[in-house]
Amino acid sequence: MEVKDILKKKGAKVFTIESEDTICVALKIMNKHNIGSLMVMESEEILGIITERDILRFLYYRNCKEKENNDNNVSMKVSDIMTKKKNLITTKLNCKIDTVMDLMAKHKIRHIPVVENEKLFGLISVGDVLKAVLYITVKRREILEDYITSSY
Helix, strand or coil, X not given: CEHHHHHHHHCCCCCEECCCCEHHHHHHHHHXXXXXXXXXXXXXXXXXXXXXXXXXXXXXXXXXXXXXXXXXXXXXXXXXXXXXXXXXXXXXXXXXXXXXXXXXXXXXXXXXXXXXCCEXXXXXXHXXXXXXXXXXXXXXXXXXXXXXXXXX
């Protein structure tokens, strides 16, 4: 199974935000759509990704670790804390699910954009990958059961 197979099933809709939007706007969009990440875009260009984890880590270091609360952090810009394009881990449409799982595990990420020739085609979450692996496992079991029962 490849990434394009997941996108066919789940759809290629990706929620986006602009880098100058505030963290509060990002949280509002994520909450409204029950999602954990937003692609940061400028027109059709990928600038990066912002995730729940980015926001939580930022707020922790800003409010808990440093114990300072000088400004309203949720009014800061997405560009202040997003993962920038140069550090963005991406995958391609024909990438195998095993490879995507390895990338996610190696880089400890839960969301991976699907990009071909600098164009965004979708976003895969760890949940999408797990569903695909479960589907493959169930299909393999069914094939083996059919093989075993038809042999007799």
